[in-house]
Amino acid sequence: MAPIPTLVFLRHGQTDWNVEGRLQGQRDVPLNARGREQARRNGKTVAAELPEAAGFDFVASPLVRARETMEIARTAMGLDPAAYRTDARLVELTFGAWEGFTYGDIERQNPGSLAEREADKWHYRPPDGESYGMLSERIGGWLETIERPAVVVAHGGVGRVVRARLLDLDPAATVAEDFPHDRVFLWRDGAGSWV
Numbered sequence: 001m002a003p004i005p006t007l008v009f010l011r012h013g014q015t016d017w018n019v020e021g022r023l024q025g026q027r028d029v030p031l032n033a034r035g036r037e038q039a040r041r042n043g044k045t046v047a048a049e050l051p052e053a054a055g056f057d058f059v060a061s062p063l064v065r066a067r068e069t070m071e072i073a074r075t076a077m078g079l080d081p082a083a084y085r086t087d088a089r090l091v092e093l094t095f096g097a098w099e100g101f102t103y104g105d106i107e108r109q110n111p112g113s114l115a116e117r118e119a120d121k122w123h124y125r126p127p128d129g130e131s132y133g134m135l136s137e138r139i140g141g142w143l144e145t146i147e148r149p150a151v152v153v154a155h156g157g158v159g160r161v162v163r164a165r166l167l168d169l170d171p172a173a174t175v176a177e178d179f180p181h182d183r184v185f186l187w188r189d190g191a192g193s194w195v
Contacts (some may be wrong), residue, residue, distance in 0.1 A: 031065055031072075
């Protein structure tokens, strides 16, 4: 893979489904008040830490929580909120039949399935869903198309896979780590950091 230019990655802000522990996947769930504040904070952070980012490519997942986060962040940066594009490859991994349910719901309906998933989260595929490995293939294809520095707003699973690919992380460790709503992941000069 060719070297990846500077990449600023924001996870969408919090939603009520995040608070409730519901698997959102590719469902369109809007931000809550805290999520909107996280998006503002992240936009201000990007503007302060990387003023040159105003000239970057801006791309978001087409799901509403990512688009709303992008628009709020761009406003906080003093930019036109609508001047960005979407890319369908950045949607969250789909949990298929599990979407909309909590882990408790899933365990009650399908005893043992969560333990099976935890044993190999990278390869486990929920019914009609995607595994992290499948998501990694999709995101790998997207990473190969990045030609200039970009600010990206997408999802926790997408962010984990982006970090795994850029930092050459172990898949098992990757899926177990947190990807916060209120931090910005920065890839620059071949190294990654949180800002």
